[in-house]
Amino acid sequence: MRSVSLDALAAFVAVARVGSVTGGADELGLTQSTVSAQLQALERDLGYRVFDRSSRGVTLTTRGRALLARVGGPVDAAVDAVADATGRTASEHTVFLGGPAEFLSTTVLPRLAEWAGPDLDVRVRFGETSDLLSALEASELDLVLSTVQPRIRGVEFAPLVDEQFVLAVPPALVDAFRADPDAVPVVAYGEQLPIIRRYWRSVFDRRPSALRVLATVPDLRVLAELAAGGVGMTVLPTYLADPYLQAGRLVDPVRPAEPPINTLYLARRRSRPGAAPAAEAVAERLQAMLRD
Structure with a gap:
């Protein structure tokens, strides 16, 4: 045996x-x-x-x-x-939450006391959505904020919030962009330009095939700083771009009538009601907070 x-x-x-x-x-x-x-x-x-x-x-x-x-x-x-x-089950009040570092750090965690409170111990993991969903399936996480609609048996999900994206161009490069958008260098989130590609197809109805990538950094917060520093243009969610746009450190020269959006989903393992009360409480509070 x-x-x-x-x-x-x-x-x-x-x-x-x-x-x-x-x-x-x-x-x-x-x-x-x-x-x-x-x-x-x-x-x-x-x-x-x-x-x-x-x-x-x-x-x-x-x-x-x-x-x-x-x-x-x-x-x-x-x-x-x-x-x-x-420490996986430190107590019945412990909830393991995963999601993109940028959204959790800027939108969710600053309001921790509002949606978690003293009755819960929330432990957070940052990472790529595919890795986080695998961890959810393996019971290493209780909840995942997913940037894609999960397609995993035994995992249920609900739309949580829509991210709206804007083109963020350094002020010094705006005239160059208006003359020839493809002539302005780019700082990108991934090698395949996932966010920029979605924006280009939605707004310009074409692929961003001629863009010159100066840097690839898998952190939108860093991309915002690089763009604001004049390195190149990028595409950012509004929750990150707005402070830069309001301060004049970045400019959106396009302002489309219907900006591209991406839906974030709250994913969790399917279980009978009451089986995971702490995770259910966090899910309900997150949904209520982000609806406001």
Whole structure:
């Protein structure tokens, strides 16, 4: 018999106690497919079946009942010990939140007391949306502010807020831009110009194929400072661009009637109501705050 993982044993114990894979997945905060895969791996490693499966759910085999009697308590203790060591479940009031550094730092976290308050311990992770959604699926995060609509089984989402984008050009380069937009150098968020490309297609109805990129920096706050310093133009969300525009450090020479927008979504694992009260409370407060 090969060694078996703690995750697989924890999945076995959860499913055995509630009598269904779906219920066990809810208890663990995982997707049904993840738990099913863990059970299959466990049975493969043990060399025998632990459940009989039918359209009505699952029931323990004789050997499955014997296994549960032996490992149920130790698995509970091991899971608690790992959680304590990693701080994953420091308390029932702890919520793990992920999202883009710029939006969280400038729009969400300054109002922490408003949406979190003294009754919650919020732990924040910055990162790329794809990485954060993977962490959400793996139960490392409770909530993710996603810049794309999630397409992950077992993850639900709701629109949270629309980001509006503006073209930000240094004042000294505005005349050059008006003469030939493609002649002005660019500071970009990513090598494929994701934000600039969206703006160009929406406003100019073409791809930004002739632009010269001077710097690529995956932080919109840095891009704002580079543009304000005269390095080149960029595209910014209004919550970052407005202070620079109002101070005259940046100029929007286009001002389209319908500026491009990008919707931010609040994503979380699907679970039964009341299963994660702290995460539910944060989700509701964030939605209320950002609707104001």
